[in-house]
Amino acid sequence: MAEELLEKIPPEKCWEITRDILVKFIVLRGDKIIAPVLGLSEGIIAPVLGAEKWDEINDKVYGEGGKQLYTWVKKTFNIPVEDAIGAFKLVYVVESLLSAGPFTSEDYEIVEATPERVVFRWHNCCWWEAYEEFGVHSEHRACDAADQKHQEEGLKAVNPKATYKLTKTRQEGYPYCEWIIELKEE
Numbered sequence: 001m002a003e004e005l006l007e008k009i010p011p012e013k014c015w016e017i018t019r020d021i022l023v024k025f026i027v028l029r030g031d032k033i034i035a036p037v038l039g040l041s042e043g044i045i046a047p048v049l050g051a052e053k054w055d056e057i058n059d060k061v062y063g064e065g066g067k068q069l070y071t072w073v074k075k076t077f078n079i080p081v082e083d084a085i086g087a088f089k090l091v092y093v094v095e096s097l098l099s100a101g102p103f104t105s106e107d108y109e110i111v112e113a114t115p116e117r118v119v120f121r122w123h124n125c126c127w128w129e130a131y132e133e134f135g136v137h138s139e140h141r142a143c144d145a146a147d148q149k150h151q152e153e154g155l156k157a158v159n160p161k162a163t164y165k166l167t168k169t170r171q172e173g174y175p176y177c178e179w180i181i182e183l184k185e186e
Contacts, residue, residue, distance in 0.1 A: 055145075062146045066154030069094055074158045081159045083115035087181045090158065091120075091151055109176075116183055121168075121176040128170050151179070161185065 009017075049057065073079065073094050080086045088110075111119040148166045155162035161183045168178035 062149040063153035066150035067157040070154030087162045088118040
């Protein structure tokens, strides 16, 4: 009976709805800056813990999430991460599964790709779009810190030589976010 209802919704639309709900849930986590978007006078989490503790917990959550997800995706899809190109492929798959949906050639560009270094620019971002939709001002968007911790810890978990650096962001006024993935000698 319920399956009949879902059969009326194309799979692409189901994915779009799921992605949007996930992104909005995370974006609207209830801290004091974003709380008004939820119709609250103050946040749910940060006021109880304090902003510093909230940031500390947020870093741990995103870092541990990255470790778990990257390890699982690498193993599940058998993605080798011996060089920067392999590390990029892993980031690409993780981001596609996590929140961004399948990237298209309009969404990104690869500026540089060598076994030692990949420079990637992401132009269309569902996180940025959610912030825009909810009217969250650029200086209050926390995606850069969360993204850095998630990718950095995730890559380190699958290859300790792999590094990730978010070097440019849309928050800073660039038309894209730029990631640099490198393999460093220990």
